[in-house]
Amino acid sequence: MKNKNNRSICSAEYVRINGIDQFLFHLGTRFDNPVMLFLHGGPGSVESLFTGIFQDRWEEIYTVVHWDQRGAGKTLTRNPDKLPTIELMLQDLFEVIQYLKKEYNKKKIVIFGHSWGSVLGSIFIKKHPEEVEYYIGAGQVVSMVENEQVAYNKVKETIEQLGDKKSLKKLKSIGEYPGSKIVFDKEFLRKCTIVRKLQDKYKLGVEIGIDIWMAMFKSPIFKFSDIIAFMKIFKVNSKVHSFLGDFNLRTESKEYKVPVYYILGERDWQAPCVIAEDYFKDIKAPNKEIFVIPDAGHFLMMDQTDLVFDALSAINKKESGYPIATIANPLFL
Structure with missing residues (x-):
């Protein structure tokens, strides 16, 4: 696998997780950086293939690990008959975190959840706050209905x-x-x-341009089997979709035991920014901040790469002990 940026951390592997081989893609520059586990959207829409578009600067401050979830991407290709349920995916996530903690000698892991990943991440941090340093929700889903x-x-x-x-x-x-x-x-x-x-x-949906598809083909981990896996995701994730249809964070306790940060696209109408903003006002957490990224939609990381990095940098500094007043960032609300 090519290491385009000569990263000290650059590896792709299958790890035995909850009884099946699951795919992890690691990228980073320093072993002492916090480890961020990226939970992709969907269910089933892996984002490990698009790291070249938005992630280069992230790797300076985090070791970023992409996990192709059960029923998605390379994990689906390797395990076509091991179909996901929410219970299985939560157990998978727990075991992935145990693996990463041991691999990088960390006590806790940062979770970044995008879209469907924000559903999985939000449930997990309620169940296992002791495993998570802090949580970042991007394109945060509050209620599907x-x-x-x-x-x-x-x-x-x-x-x-x-x-x-x-x-x-x-x-x-x-x-x-x-x-x-x-x-x-x-x-x-x-x-x-x-x-x-x-x-x-009317440009209120998810915009996927030719540049995104080109980035996928250029990814060092891309295989044509990834396209075949993508074509199967709706069928294989049917039980997760059934769960997702009823999902509503508003029916759960708004108290969190880990710091919670939201990064939202101002023109996101797939997981509307206005819903997450309204919900965020009422949550209680050890630390919390919300960033609204102007002129960004549901794929905010790709729409406004620099502004999303600025938000991540501010979060990283805050959690590293910098006084919030010293962080110059106009995106804080």
């Missing part, structure tokens, strides 16, 4: 303001959306597809 309600209302408002009668008719044709509960069946997916296409039309 609320996400879809707010996203629908935003695109409807935009269409009405622009007088697009054809799109409004199409939107109204789906009827009530998403309903009081999300069930990932064919009817919901049909409605969701219409909403997503209209979001894309």
